[in-house]
Structure formats: structure tokens, C-alpha cells
Amino acid sequence: MLPKLIAVSIAGGILCLDRIVLQAMVSRPIVAAPVIGSILGDAYTGLIAGAFIELLWIDRLPIGTYLPPNDTVVSIVLTAASIESAHLIGGPSRELLVLSLLGTVPLGILAQRLELWLGRGNEKLAAAAVSEAPRGDVRSVSRRHLFAILRSYLLWVVLIFASLAAVIPALAWLSPRLGTPITRGLTLLYGFLPLLGAAVALNTISVRGVIPVFCAAFLCASVIIGLLRSG
Numbered sequence: 001m002l003p004k005l006i007a008v009s010i011a012g013g014i015l016c017l018d019r020i021v022l023q024a025m026v027s028r029p030i031v032a033a034p035v036i037g038s039i040l041g042d043a044y045t046g047l048i049a050g051a052f053i054e055l056l057w058i059d060r061l062p063i064g065t066y067l068p069p070n071d072t073v074v075s076i077v078l079t080a081a082s083i084e085s086a087h088l089i090g091g092p093s094r095e096l097l098v099l100s101l102l103g104t105v106p107l108g109i110l111a112q113r114l115e116l117w118l119g120r121g122n123e124k125l126a127a128a129a130v131s132e133a134p135r136g137d138v139r140s141v142s143r144r145h146l147f148a149i150l151r152s153y154l155l156w157v158v159l160i161f162a163s164l165a166a167v168i169p170a171l172a173w174l175s176p177r178l179g180t181p182i183t184r185g186l187t188l189l190y191g192f193l194p195l196l197g198a199a200v201a202l203n204t205i206s207v208r209g210v211i212p213v214f215c216a217a218f219l220c221a222s223v224i225i226g227l228l229r230s231g
Contacts, residue, residue, distance in 0.1 A: 001084060005007030005164050010038055012076040019072060019101035020114075023147060029053035029075035036079045045097065049079045052101060052193055057108070067084075067119070073156065077163045078104045084164070085171035095186040096175050098193070103167055107159075114155060122148045 015035065018027035025030065029050040037046020053075045060068035082100040086093070125144045178186075 001086075001168075004040060004084065005080070005120065005161055005168075007039055008076065008080045008164065009157045009161040011036065011039055012080075012160040013153045015076065016070075016072050016156040016160075017149065017153055019070075020118075020152060027072040029057075032072050033075040033079045036076050040080060040083045042083045045083050046079045046170050049097065049101070053078065055194070056196065067112060067115055069108030069195060070115055071108055073111040073159065073163075074104050074108045076160055077101070077107055077167060080160075080164055081167045081171060085168050085175065088168070088172035089175055094190040095178070095183050098190045099175060099178075099188045100167070100171055101193075103171065104163070107163055111156075115160065118152050118155065119146075120204065122150070123229050129156065 012032075015027050015032045018024055026035075029052075030047075031050070033050025033053065034043050034046040037043040040046075053071050057071045058071060060071075078100050079171070081104060082097050085100065086096055089096070127147050128144060
């Protein structure tokens, strides 16, 4: 399992960099989670996990100085934890996915605080780079840029690896010990989460042009799920 956790952490760190470097939207949960699922051989679980997180936090946009919870880290850890803990207990289940979701959502708040800390550090690096620019010290400015990227990448890699190392054994130990009432509650919650996500998504329809985007997203997700199931 260790090589898989390392691979997920390395790939997850790259996906998280998209939030501040590339900004090509590959850090969105609906993209990041299936990528992690594909690495672990279960893209379907990644698609479901990514869809859950994408819908639940789709109204939290980074507008102005507001920085939303880090849904990228949550989707990565949720997907990997669900898949790997399922291997340990003998197979995936809807209840395990919901339990993983409940256990990993708080990571979004922790990662949000770390992202704010990185932002303050980057502001200092940017100020230093600006002060060095008039002197024509290109190498020093480049080093500061590269240091900011490397620091962010290593932080996300360590956070993802440490989270998986803690969450996977906890899920594998807890899941078989849940009583019937709790298991039934998790099953009901699995059916309720899409409704909750749809309600959150509908709350954003006041934004112009959002309805076609949602229609296309739901259509693509339905088609992909159908293809995966038939395969």
C-alpha cells in the first residue's frame, strides 16, 4: 500500500498546485478525484467522490480576499481513502464512501488555513522579488518564485500522505464495527447527499450562464457512469 500512497501524494501535490500556478481547473474535485481513482484502478469511485465534493462546495468561490475550503485536498484524500480502505476490508460499499466523506471533509478547513499561511509567505517573497527587480537580479527573483512553488508542493504532498496514513487504517478498523442502525443511516445519507448537492448547485443559478454548464456536467457524468458500469 505504501507505493500507492506515495504515488497518490505526488500526483495530489501536482493537482493542488493548479490552484495557484496553472489554474487550468484540473484541481476541481470532478477532475482531481477521477485522476486519483484512475491511479488506484478505480476511476468510478473517484468520479462519484469528486461529484459529491464538487456539488457540496460549488457555491464557495474564491472571490476577492475570500479563500474557500480546499476541496482539492478533500477530494484526493476521500477518493484514495475510500478505495484503499475498501481493499483492506474486502470490497467497496456506499456506506464506506459516506463514512470516508464524513471523515475527510474537515481536511478542507485545515488545508484552507495552510493555504492562507502559504499566501502570506508568498506575499513576503513577492515583495522581496519586487525590491530586487530594479537591480536586474533575475536569478534571485526566479529563485523566489521557484521556492514558493516548491514549498507549496511539498506541503500538499506531506499533508496528503499524512492524512491517508491516518484515515485509511481508521476507516478499515471502524467500518466493520458499525452497528446496523449506523449502517442504515449511512445508506440513507448516500442517497441524500446528491439531493443536498443539487440544492447547493441550484443556489448558484442566479449567475448568468450557469444552467447550461450544470446540464452539460450532469449529462457527461451520466454518460461516463454508464460507460464505466457497462465496462
